[in-house]
Amino acid sequence: MTSVAPAQARISIIGAGPGGLTCARILQRRGIAVTVHDRDPGPDARNQGGTLDLHADNGQIALREAGLLDEFFKLARPEGQEMRQMDPTGTMTSHTVPGADELFKPEIDRGQLRDLLLDSLQPGTVHWGRALDTIGGPADGPRQLHFADGTTVETDLVIGADGAFSRVRPAVSPAAPEYTGVSFLEAWFSDVENRHPDIAELVGQGGAHAADGDRGLFAQRNSGDHIRVYLIQRLPVDWISRSDLTVDDTDGIRALLLDEYADWSPRMRRMISGNDGPYVDRPIFALPVPHTWEHNPTVTLLGDAAHLMPPLGVGVNLAMLDACELALALANEATVDDAIRTYEKTMLPRSTETARILEGGAEHLLSADIPDFGDDGDARP
Known part of the structure; x- marks a missing residue:
């Protein structure tokens, strides 16, 4: 089957987290139709977790392309960049205080970020209560999405943005997260x-x-x-x-x-x-390093589905950068197949390099010193 042009393609994103929603938002801004499927029964079904910092060199790039950077700064907490290191007695051993105009990685609650992205999408973009079971159909498409509720959707591109235990990942890779x-x-x-x-x-x-x-x-x-x-x-x-x-x-x-x-x-x-x-x-959990896969013309992954790493400050930032680059590739390339190749040519080497730096990094959180990963991340759950 000849790969279709992105503007005519049926594009399905699995997962309504920051990565999936960022991808959907940028696609819609470029005039490309997209549907997001999420297993949760609704946007308020569960707590979205704690706070995260969005970096100027990845997460904020994605928000700028999504047209949401100004709205992000209205919600963000620059003071959240403060970092304290203590010993078990509670004595402070180091203290980093952000400058008055420091905006490199301000904090925002995960729920606030998700709401910002959800509210930016066209009504009906996200289909709730759609837990993916399996993906069928030939590798060159069209693909069939089989959901746990018994429904099936035919699509030309499946984007796995469904996190650590992705149901999309098996379509391109046998890898599974390891404790x-x-x-x-x-x-x-x-x-x-x-x-x-x-x-x-x-x-x-x-x-x-x-x-x-x-x-x-x-x-x-x-x-x-x-x-x-x-x-x-x-x-x-x-x-x-x-x-x-x-x-x-x-x-x-x-x-x-x-x-x-x-x-x-x-x-x-x-x-x-x-x-x-x-x-x-x-x-x-983390995926084996490196985690790569053979090119598939109708399926790709982003974020934790593609490169689950220890929680050291890069996960959501990389997911949103992945989403941005994939959406822009779909907007600029002639076919879906070409777009996936362009996206993965950059994403896979980048994620492999970062995963190698952070491999075993969860152990460093037991160290009395905050591990220094330079510009690649900081020790954050």
Whole structure:
């Protein structure tokens, strides 16, 4: 089958995260029709997670192409670029404070970023409650998307923007994410200035990291007077069930944590045990390095679906840059096949280089020093 022109193609993006929505927004700005399918029943079905920093040399480039950079800066928190390094006693060992006009990587809540992108799309672009099951059809198209609800959609291009455990990835690659050996446990704190002033003082306006070589934590200021703390340990992926607990057993997990962090100061231990509500288990997975695949004229990947890495500050930025470059390739090339080749020629080497730098990087979050990855990322969950 001859590859179709992007303007005439039926383009299907799987996943309504920042990468998928950025791609859809830029395509629509270039006059190219697109549909996004997402497994969630609606945009408010689940919490979108904590805060993230969008870098001037990748994430902000994508937002500029999407025509949303000014709106982003209205929502972003430049003060969130503050970074504190502490020891287990709570003593600050280093402190980075952003300049008054510093906008290289301001923070924004993930939910705010997603809403900004969703609201920019044409009505009906996102089809909710569409969990992809399998992809059928010949490699040169058309492809059939088989959804868990029994429906099928025929399409000319499938873009996998569906994250770590992508259902699109098997169409181009047999690779599967592997557990890194490091697990995050997320704790939430609300109304922190009133209810948790000691923690608010420790964390400041941005992020605070502490570790002793075997265990660590990363605390992160969110908008709305919230703080999220990620407790970082080297553990089996099923450590909660091995302890005869469930993730809902907050008191049982809290007791284990207080024992594990027994040598930390009482002030620091309040970030471990004073949380509002249950913990959230977040084991860290990564794709093998390098992760590449043979060119397919009707399927490609972006973001974590293409290059899942440890959470060290580059994931969403790379996903949005991928999305931008793929959308521009589709706008500028004669056929879908040509566009995929152009996109992957840049994306695959870039993601391989970054993945090599960050390989094993989750272990560095247990180090007493913040790892320095230069311009490629910073130690952020």
